[in-house]
Amino acid sequence: MPKISEEKKSARRTQILDAAWTCFQRGGIQGTTMDDIIRQSGLSAGAVYSYFKNKDDLIVSAVTTSMTGLAEVLAPLLAAEKLLPPAQLLEAITKAISGFTARDGFDLKRIAILGWGEAQRNAQVSTALRSSYAVFREHLTQAARTWKQRGEIDSSADPADVAKTMLAAALGFVAQAAILGEVEPAMLKRGLTALRASATAKSSAT
């Protein structure tokens, strides 16, 4: 038997990471034991440990993989060309998150929450999330500049502020959906639009 092929190896890693997320969703990250993951993956303890150095390594990989997957889904939405206006973009982003979510029975929203918590005690996870979100925020800042150019937001606006507000809305959607529920992308679009539209009355009144 020759060495296992790279593909097989990658498939095994995915299999283990999938098992890990299934368990994490069930019982939280720290609440999941290696044995839970081992049993869920259908592999042996030794096998799992040949793919991941230890539990923390597995956790970091799982979180990083999720972030990477999400980034891929969001990237096209942030491309300058077909950039949507703020409320529509917010809807598109939250839809993408919910959609990614639906895949494989995983709920990315709950997963994200777990990752945020884990980042509080695991420096590597913290760094992974940090850089992902930093990139995302940077893209949003760029988007804000575009909106400004297009006159879709106030000409005196600081793109960084707008980006932070948009990011807050997106992350807040995740938190709200995971904890309270009863929030849908369309609601945020309408909510943000209402807030924006109101400005008309306000500003025209002023």
Added chain:
Amino acid sequence: MPKISEEKKSARRTQILDAAWTCFQRGGIQGTTMDDIIRQSGLSAGAVYSYFKNKDDLIVSAVTTSMTGLAEVLAPLLAAEKLLPPAQLLEAITKAISGFTARDGFDLKRIAILGWGEAQRNAQVSTALRSSYAVFREHLTQAARTWKQRGEIDSSADPADVAKTMLAAALGFVAQAAILGEVEPAMLKRGLTALRASATAKSSAT
């Protein structure tokens, strides 16, 4: 040691809860051991266990207490009388969160994130958070109605949608601040204002 006074008892509980939060911030909720809390509190294991039935009880109490404290801080902001306009309210809420935070050396934002994660595996924590946030969202819905009456938001807006958007922004501020940092209440006020102001151009164009 004859019967201890009710105040002393309450002080001891607070002492333990403070120790717990200090430890939770340091190492996460699940990552904190009872021994960590016991040592931090300066009491003995038996003493801690005479105030809290077990680790979960302590966790639930810690989260619940935080939520209650926060609710008290936010309540006056949501009173109908002196209700601020959306962007200003968002700034006030996030300031209150950051301020509450500063007290006692605890960072409520990080604490909130930990609570969200814990809610994924602890039904009692989940319920406690749920009901707190539900009340908060309800207050925001009422606020949205007031804004509508005052003509500060679109007359066709669904107050529930606006409330959810505001809640998302607030929760998202917490997440963003805890993970990425470099977000301040004033930025969100300006960001939301910019998005609103832009609407003028937009809506008049439409």
Added chain:
Amino acid sequence: MPKISEEKKSARRTQILDAAWTCFQRGGIQGTTMDDIIRQSGLSAGAVYSYFKNKDDLIVSAVTTSMTGLAEVLAPLLAAEKLLPPAQLLEAITKAISGFTARDGFDLKRIAILGWGEAQRNAQVSTALRSSYAVFREHLTQAARTWKQRGEIDSSADPADVAKTMLAAALGFVAQAAILGEVEPAMLKRGLTALRASATAKSSAT
């Protein structure tokens, strides 16, 4: 407040011992905590510890007291004067045990079993039981001598053997009643009588 009277002291000791037995019956001797006994007795921890040096002291006292009480009940049955024949004596003894039992809601049979087990790990309890039973066996040996004189048992019989057999039947009643149930004093009388009566046929046949 002058010193507490001797009577009061004795009453307190009894109160604690009663509480102890109530608890022991509920959860076994080792399975009972001092706190169980303290709560059941209605006294404070300090009070209980002022009457008994420690848990073992309390256990030894509880067992010893029971044995003493039982001995008092059995003594009259073993007096030479009105000594009953074997089967009737066995019935009387087991009845006395069951009766003593009924007092105060305690089941002496279950208590005895617990004492036997405790004697396996507690030298003092072992000694207390040993001497009580030794005395009882000695009395039975004396009874066997009387039966022999009266011609109620085989003239060649060793009184010690007969005493041991009678003691076995009595202790076995206790064990059987505590574990299996459905044994009554009268059954043993009839059973022993049947075994004896059978001898008639047997011996006359021989």
Added chain:
Amino acid sequence: MPKISEEKKSARRTQILDAAWTCFQRGGIQGTTMDDIIRQSGLSAGAVYSYFKNKDDLIVSAVTTSMTGLAEVLAPLLAAEKLLPPAQLLEAITKAISGFTARDGFDLKRIAILGWGEAQRNAQVSTALRSSYAVFREHLTQAARTWKQRGEIDSSADPADVAKTMLAAALGFVAQAAILGEVEPAMLKRGLTALRASATAKSSAT
């Protein structure tokens, strides 16, 4: 370490149960800590816990195993064919108990006493003992019927009463031997015989 054979597994269980009994005899059931058993068995904590779910499971297994072993030893004595007369059967049974006892350095009599005590607080142990003894009593009832047919006991005897008396004598032997000592199977045979023989005089007198 690939899959261990079924035999090895069973051997390990026996190894642990042996260690448990050694410890139980030394310090009682509740007085024995898992650590005692773990050290005595020569295995690690994890290993012991992979064979027994928890301490109670280990206790129940230990007691059940003993009862099963004893039942096997007694079974042949109760077979209808070569059924001994009462006094001889009592001797044979108590001899079997003492003999089983001698094996492996365990004293089944002391073990039985511990089991009886444990049954007072552990429902599973209670059930295990109950059913074992119930079967044994049933066998004795059958034996009594045989004796009746053979004319070895009174023709008007209730087999159930006789069985209960025999069982009492056997259990009582165990208790007396464990607590007081100086009882041997032959003594009970002689004692019961003496009581029976005496009946001749008595019954003829009556």
Added chain:
DNA sequence: GATGAATGAGTCTTCATTCAT
């Protein structure tokens, strides 16, 4: 004298990780 809060050593149990087969 009495009280009952506090102590802290000791228990049971889990679980990340290893390594003999």
Added chain:
DNA sequence: AATGAATGAAGACTCATTCAT
């Protein structure tokens, strides 16, 4: 290469006993 039994340190929790008030 893979397996899964074994390890043992570490964690949660208990409880006999004390002693400040």
